Amino acid sequence: MMAFTLPSHQVLSWIPVVLIALYAVKIFRRACFGPLRRVPGPWATLFSSLPLRFQAIKARKVFWVHELHQKYGPVVRISPTEIDVADTEAFSDIHKIGSPFLKSPWYVTFRGEVNCFTSSDPKIHGRKRKTLARPFSKTSLRGHWEAMVVDLAKQTVTKIKEEATQGTADLLKWWTFFATDVTGEVAFGEAFGLVESGQKPKFILDLEGVNRARALRAEVAPLYNVVKTCTFGYFDPLGKADQNIERMSFEIMRNARFRDLHKANIISGVLNETDPEDRFSEREAVLEAIMLVVAGSGTTAITLTYLCWAVMFNPAYQKRLEEEVASIGQDLGDAQLEALPFLDAVVRETLRLYGAAPGGLPRTSPNGGCHLAGYYIPEGLTINTQAFSLHRDPLSYHDPFEFRPERYLDGKMDSHAVFAPFGSGSRTCLGIHLAYMELRLAAATFFRECAGVKLADVTTPESMEIVQYFLIAPKAQRCLVTLR
Template sequence: MKTSDIYQNERMTKPFIYRASQVRPDQYNVFNSRDKDIHRIKRRMVGQALSDHSIRQFEPTLLQQIDMFLKNILTQSKASSPMNMTPACRHLGLDVIGQLGFGYDLALQTKDEHRFLKDAIVFSNFRINLSMQFPPLIWLRPDYLVTLFPNSIRTRLLAVVKKMIVARLAQPVDAKHDLLSFIAPKLETDLKEIQEGELWPEAVFFFGAGGDTTATALAGAFFYLSRNPDCYRKLATEIRSTFTSADEIRGGRQLASCRYLRACIDESLRMASPVPTTLWREQDPSEDGRRVLIVDGHVIPRGTLVGINIYSLHHNEKYFPNPFTFRPERWLENNESARAAFIPFSVGSRTCAGKPLAYQEISLALAKTLWYFDFEPAPGALGKVGGGNPDGADGKVRKDEFQLREIFGAYNDGPYLTFHRRGQYWEELMGDGN
């Protein structure tokens, strides 16, 4: 199967089922806009906040959030308490996206107030997935029923997004280097206009998509490294021999030289894709109906949805021999077919704009964790959380596979890890951070 037949084909577009992710029927964001010209405009707008230049400027804030993540690990290590990496990574991811999107400190890593957000995003993804699988729900709009209940988790989620936008717009545009600093000057500043205009759908999507996907990828990396000691040792050696201090661990040539780190991340993304679903496409309805559409040698009738399931593609033996084996070395080999079949961020004009940020965040979090700590699976039953059960349901039996439940995004739990402080390096975390 050629991904280019579907995702890099100018004759294809997103089908109507993506309306399931609209906040309002008349509003579109960079993810669900079907019109190519509208998508191009929105992609350019959002892309400014996610460009390499913007990420470099944002890096000090990113490092502050990662240092808080490390301090939480330090607290758990001092108490000899196993740490569940899924909520820890989600708290980190949402704190990062709160800062990058809105210049707002959600403080999930330190306070309980906004921790319901991670469950709200799971609910939102489940609702979207349900509607995409059963399209009549798109027109029934069950989310309107949810908003009738003021304490519903979805209502609370939208209230937090509104609060972040209002707080940010009360500051000078250039006060923070965030998404709103790029798009707010061109858009509405009145709250009612915000909710009815372009800014609202972009903000809701940016917040919901940005934190949770990176969290799944990072938790997956912790799972596979903790269960593959040879890979763990190779990566720890690379990090500890490349850098001479934690201050050096930041974006740049040294981090980019850590090829095994990137290989471990890519292998984790392959095995635990944050979006393990099928990204559906259809022939552009505006195209001349007399033109035949061919995908992988098959004539596709007009109106038929086609797509490639990312989890299935990433576990296809044709491209990835021994697909259920965590082997980062495969990414150090010159394997063009594997590279072509590797699409954790999609491919083509709809490639995820947050890809550079995701790699930067995961790279820094893993590198700094291995600088300060060693880790291993928690003892006993907790150490098995996140893996499959040999006596469990079909497809969930591999104990060394990080278990994902597809809800358009991914729903996961674990791994529980025990962390050990490395030498005296951890003492740096007792101060104000790096």
């Protein structure tokens, strides 16, 4: 009896077919028997994460997820292994201090290294946060850096006023320069000179480019890693770019320390800790400083831009704010401004509607699984709680899509409403007090020195429409104003 054999080239040709068939069976089994099959959501999300990735690449991820909540309810499936939750009680459970819901691996995928922001290990995060938190207290910020923020706010508004008097000024550009210089002073001990020069140096341009690429890589991480592996590490443009940024950061740090060894900044603080357990290595300090610049520049600039736009879009609000900031003394101080009720309400309402990072805060479901808003979620899955939806909950906020600062003044706010533009719990943004200080001082300086400023004709609701990758931004990538 003759044995039946296939030629080797035919055997090889069948291998891709078999692999594809096995993968199809795996996807089908996951859809029919997977852990999230009972959670509501589009049928396609049972099979693949492509719908989610597609929306992220289109800069519509938060809008798409919000639309799913409106259709399916407070818990929605957005991929075979990922849900989003828009429930106030569940949000508190997930983000409370001591929560077993740890940061998902997405953060390291996005940033590329472990630091205070990305670490999912509570011990590593706790050690880093303990050391970094001291200089970011409200008292420390006002003692060491308030005068610097005041001075940079004045310089920035002077530049805006000059341009707006002659024609138009781009608030997004100038607030980006302002916030980046502030973070440079706080992190490294020197501003990057953006406000003074009116342009971005190579270090900042490179950092912005890498961050845009990182946001894309986070959405296509499996493909990126496959290509990197198949090329034995030769294809890793972000790795090489990170090395260049790290090298330039070391140069900035050493130059700043050489010029003024006694000037307060985050790097010198963490390097000079007396307790060896709290002291950072030089590389740890530089990575945290880079993260501060990344996290604290674009976010504050975007929020400031939308604050000014939203106020100017409503003449009554603009008049009220201009009168309030004009009523205090010539020298603006953060403590004074914090006590101004309408300014505070404007800042809070801007953060509610236009917080720069309204995305999911991804967490991993704990060992043994959990129950959230009536659904059982097995362990090891990704749970998102996007502020975009929680801040627009009609049960918590009346007219949730309307910019209404007075909601914080009439005493009718729901005490259970989620307000989390800076995250929540033990992972609340370290720079929250610095951000509030910048928002108050910059906004007050702008509306006092540029009273009567108007939106340029090209600055419309359409041009200011939100697009969202990791941070939000105006669709037009600018916000032009004029004093003519």
